[in-house]
Amino acid sequence: MLITLKEAATKLQAANKILITAHIQPDGDAIGSTLAMLQMLRAMGKSAQVFIDDNIPKNLQSLPHFEEIRRPTEGEHFDADLLLILDTSPDRIGNVRKMTDAPILNVDHHVTNKGDGYKLYVESKAAATCEIVFKLARELGTTITLDIATCLYTGIARDTGFFKFSNTRAETLAIAAELVTYGVIPNSISEQMESKSLAEVIGLRDALNSLKMFYGGKVAGMFLSLEMMKKFDSTEGFIDEIRVIEGVEVAFLIIEKAEKFCRVRMRSRGVDVASIAANFGGGGHIRAAGCTLYTTLDEAEKILVEAIGKAL
Numbered sequence: 001m002l003i004t005l006k007e008a009a010t011k012l013q014a015a016n017k018i019l020i021t022a023h024i025q026p027d028g029d030a031i032g033s034t035l036a037m038l039q040m041l042r043a044m045g046k047s048a049q050v051f052i053d054d055n056i057p058k059n060l061q062s063l064p065h066f067e068e069i070r071r072p073t074e075g076e077h078f079d080a081d082l083l084l085i086l087d088t089s090p091d092r093i094g095n096v097r098k099m100t101d102a103p104i105l106n107v108d109h110h111v112t113n114k115g116d117g118y119k120l121y122v123e124s125k126a127a128a129t130c131e132i133v134f135k136l137a138r139e140l141g142t143t144i145t146l147d148i149a150t151c152l153y154t155g156i157a158r159d160t161g162f163f164k165f166s167n168t169r170a171e172t173l174a175i176a177a178e179l180v181t182y183g184v185i186p187n188s189i190s191e192q193m194e195s196k197s198l199a200e201v202i203g204l205r206d207a208l209n210s211l212k213m214f215y216g217g218k219v220a221g222m223f224l225s226l227e228m229m230k231k232f233d234s235t236e237g238f239i240d241e242i243r244v245i246e247g248v249e250v251a252f253l254i255i256e257k258a259e260k261f262c263r264v265r266m267r268s269r270g271v272d273v274a275s276i277a278a279n280f281g282g283g284g285h286i287r288a289a290g291c292t293l294y295t296t297l298d299e300a301e302k303i304l305v306e307a308i309g310k311a312l
């Protein structure tokens with residue numbers, strides 16, 4: 001069920017013990033929005049805790065209050081009166097879903113999130129969930145401290161590719177500018193976010209070596225096998241290196257994470273990759289989406305290239 005921003009704020013005001021979570025394979029927006037909400041809710045006198053059912057990328061570990069994020073242990077239960085899910089629909093939060101039966105409040109910016117069976121405030125024009133959390137802070141009357149601003153700025157910067165993707169609007173820049181007035185230093189956040197280990201850069205070299213072109217140059221793909229993935233874990237930004245190739249309409253990266261478990265990342269210049277991902281049980285945005293293919297790397301390539309071909 002779709003609700004308004006005001007209704008979402010009312011739900012937060014009424015709650016006392018809030019379990020906050022976001023998607024597995026968390027990114028800057030997922031972690032930035034949960035940590036900002038954690039601080040906002042505590043400032044309102046609520047008891048709140050963040051659980052994420054995954055490892056947190058190293059680049060995000062310097063965010064304020066990062067150390068308070070917990071990963072649920074086997075069968076762990078959490079006493080909450082509200083489950084606040086940010087930056088994803090409830091199907092991508094791993095075992096956090098089993099921690100409580102509390103009603104769900106979902107705040108998200110993904111077009112593929114429809115709110116079937118739970119209360120959802122979705123703003124698909126928002127570049128990041130952090131933009132919506134900023135508006136919630138306004139609605140709730142919470143003070144935006146430097147720590148909160150740092151979390152929100154990080155999420156917005158990350159999801160807009162540092163303010164260069166098509167989701168960057170005047171409002172996005174206005175919010176970011178306001179966050180800077182609270183003391184955020186843009187270049188120090190970019191430097192922190194964009195730093196890579198040597199292993200990651202070698203991984204990027206391996207990925208670029210695997211580059212293949214399809215459909216007369218309209219589609220570019222890269223492949224990382226299980227063997228290659230043993231040396232590093234983050235592939236953040238890899239796909240951006242090939243989405244810029246002249247004439248490319250869709251770029252993809254297939255990462256073999258385990259046997260018959262391939263993660264797919266897609267980017268486009270207009271082709272609706274969210275629908276392609278949704279057909280495989282994934283989702284995202286029109287120009288940036290992802291899904292999982294439960295098959296071998298070779299088979300995943302065949303299936304995906306065919307699906308992209310149909311969408312071109």
Ligand code: 5GP
Nearest residue numbers: 265266281282283284285288289290291292
């Ligand atoms: P990325 O390639 O940056 O991991 O993902 C691009 C976009 O697609 C992000 O907004 C991300 O949340 C979304 N996305 C990626 N994988 C999945 C998936 O398996 N399911 C859903 N629903 N969304 C995904």
Ligand code: MN
Nearest residue numbers: 029087129159
């Ligand atoms: Mn996001």
